[in-house]
Amino acid sequence: MTNAFNDLLALDVAALPRMSRHRWTTSSKRNPCPLCGRDSDDKCRRSADLISCYWGERFSPPAGLKLGQVLTVEGGPWAVVNLSGGFAGNSLILRPDSERKAFRPAEIQQQKRAAVVLAPVLRSLFIRLRSHVHACLAIAEFQHATAEQLCADRELLAATVHQLQQLRGPLVLARREDPAMGRLVQAVDHWLKLISYQARDLAAFDRWAL
Numbered sequence: 001m002t003n004a005f006n007d008l009l010a011l012d013v014a015a016l017p018r019m020s021r022h023r024w025t026t027s028s029k030r031n032p033c034p035l036c037g038r039d040s041d042d043k044c045r046r047s048a049d050l051i052s053c054y055w056g057e058r059f060s061p062p063a064g065l066k067l068g069q070v071l072t073v074e075g076g077p078w079a080v081v082n083l084s085g086g087f088a089g090n091s092l093i094l095r096p097d098s099e100r101k102a103f104r105p106a107e108i109q110q111q112k113r114a115a116v117v118l119a120p121v122l123r124s125l126f127i128r129l130r131s132h133v134h135a136c137l138a139i140a141e142f143q144h145a146t147a148e149q150l151c152a153d154r155e156l157l158a159a160t161v162h163q164l165q166q167l168r169g170p171l172v173l174a175r176r177e178d179p180a181m182g183r184l185v186q187a188v189d190h191w192l193k194l195i196s197y198q199a200r201d202l203a204a205f206d207r208w209a210l
């Protein structure tokens with residue numbers, strides 16, 4: 001029951017951006033067609049990932065366009081995917097040329113805002129983990145350790161690896177908007193490597209001690 005409810009919730013959330021992307025705007029005085037400037041009627045239509053521009057008399061797509069040609073519309077690249085699309089085959093159809101983000105300024109703004117909020121949180125997690133890493137790297141002289149100490153060492157190594165791996169994903173995402181995060185990703189990778197050496201040494205010692 002709970003699972004089904006969660007699935008439904010996840011589905012709704014996943015569907016949101018798709019739905020808003022397909023919301024149509026028709027050309028009008030307030031929303032002229034971004035390609036031909038039509039503002040006299042609603043024959044041109046657009047959504048976030050499709051522009052349908054009507055071949056009319058007074059307003060019309062630029063002459064000489066070819067299939068596959070890429071145009072800049074509102075600062076983003078759009079490709080001509082159909083010269084005779086629309087209900088009656090009398091519209092030019094454009095699609096975003098690629099997954100380049102330029103044509104979705106609202107999403108970029110949203111991601112940037114999220115990155116700004118997230119950055120200090122990730123940094124403080126990073127700093128907290130750094131002290132765990134230092135504790136891991138300070139583990140030495142297994143042969144003088146008690147059995148309890150070895151057990152605690154093993155737990156510390158495993159927990160630190162787990163937390164580093166948990167932090168790495170969000171850091172990689174944040175790096176897209178904030179290149180400074182790249183250094184933190186590098187540090188996490190470096191630490192994972194060093195700790196894997198420690199874990200290997202400890203495992204080797206375990207085998208030797210047995």
Ligand SMILES: [Zn+2]
Binds near residue numbers: 033034036038044053
């Ligand atoms: Zn138009």
